[in-house]
Amino acid sequence: MELELRHLRLIVTVAEQGSVTRAASALGLSQPALTAQLNRIDKTFGAAVFTRDQRGARPTALGEFVLGRAKVLLPAMAALVEDAHRIVAGTQVRTRSVRVGTASTALGGLFVNRLISELDVEVTSVTLPDVDGVSDQLASGSLDVGLVGLCGTAEPPVVDGVRWSRVSTDPVFVLVPDDHPLAARPMVTLGDLADAEWFGVTGAGCFQRCFVTACARAGFTPGKVSEADRAACVDLVRAGHGVALVQPTFPDTPGVSVVPLAGAPLVWAHHVGWRDESAALPVAGVVDAAAGAHAEAVSRSSPRFVDWLTPRA
Structure with missing residues (x-):
């Protein structure tokens, strides 16, 4: 038997339900039919994926490995099918991939979320130990965008081909x-x-x-x-x-x-940076995403910061 995606879905369901009986009900199968499927899967792998007894079904070491891969492959396949349908329907699919580096900032996750949702791009992100590392990777082309935090009296490194914009000073x-x-x-x-x-x-x-x-x-x-x-x-x-x-x-x-x-x-100040020659993102969109990330962080912050800001608004 060749392993198929439906077999991976079956394995994930059994693991989530914790028993073959409950998994069979969730999948709309009879228990004997699901048991037969599991036996064929075990035979394909050469070892059991689950330990099955009166207490339920628990993944073996092999099962944990398979589950880990299945939880990556199944969403990826679902995204492939969804994007294919969007192409057929004539809607735009994310084709731009942007590399983002962050250092010394609590805004990194919010910033990446906004790049994805507002600019419709795929993002690969990395956290670096210091601002110099982000600047160097921007200059070399390893990164397209950077978001960094610095002491408010300092400025990001001056590097040819890299531009910075101050987002906030807190x-x-x-x-x-x-x-x-x-x-x-x-x-x-x-x-x-x-x-x-x-x-x-x-x-x-x-x-x-x-x-x-x-x-x-x-x-x-x-x-x-x-x-x-x-x-x-x-x-x-x-x-x-x-x-x-x-x-x-x-x-x-x-x-x-x-x-x-x-x-x-x-x-403490936040700065967003980009490479001059990078066409991956519109500069205005990058700056807006960084400003929006800061505003969102403020809205989630301690009420004392909001109180501190109020007379200065």
Whole structure:
């Protein structure tokens, strides 16, 4: 027997239902007919895809492997058929493929979503460790578009053939545990946190230098300063090990509170970039998608950021 897509659909259904009886009902087959199909599939692979007993049907190691591939192949085939129907019907099919790189930004997912939905393109995305990497790959043609975050006083690297547009400039807020004495305040100063251990202070660009300078202006030298990614910051702050500097679009998260810093002593900016010779996307559409991603992030952010923005609107 040659394996067909219908066999993969059958395997997925059995795994989802957890039993041959329920899967047969969902597929509109008799249980003996489904069992016979499964036996033929097992024979084709040379081993059992499911362990079947009175407790139901559970994927074997082979079954997990097959399920993983099936969950890729079935949607891909469905998309192929859908696009073919659209071609026959005379509607446009996405033919443009865009390579997007992001670094030091919380807007990457929202930006990619908007490129796909608003500009009707296929997107391949990659997260890079720093802004220089995004700029270099734009210049080399490995990327078509980039979205990066930088300390608000800095600008993206100047590279021939690459253009940048500033999307937004936001204040940097502080993340504290919910039970912190300052958590309920509408705003705090850096000086209020002079004795804190700090997380999330990236060493890329000038941000660390700007942070230390801001602390000096507030009358103190920060103690221990550690770099940490977003997930680590939340865990460390929630556990009471320190406070973290975060982008203001940070959403409400159980156990931690986002508090504005008085006077906005630190700022973070987002920039969108593209290659001059890239014809993959209209520049205006790229810039609009980046601005829309920021606006969407603001709408989902902590209410304290919305409150902070209101008098400045």
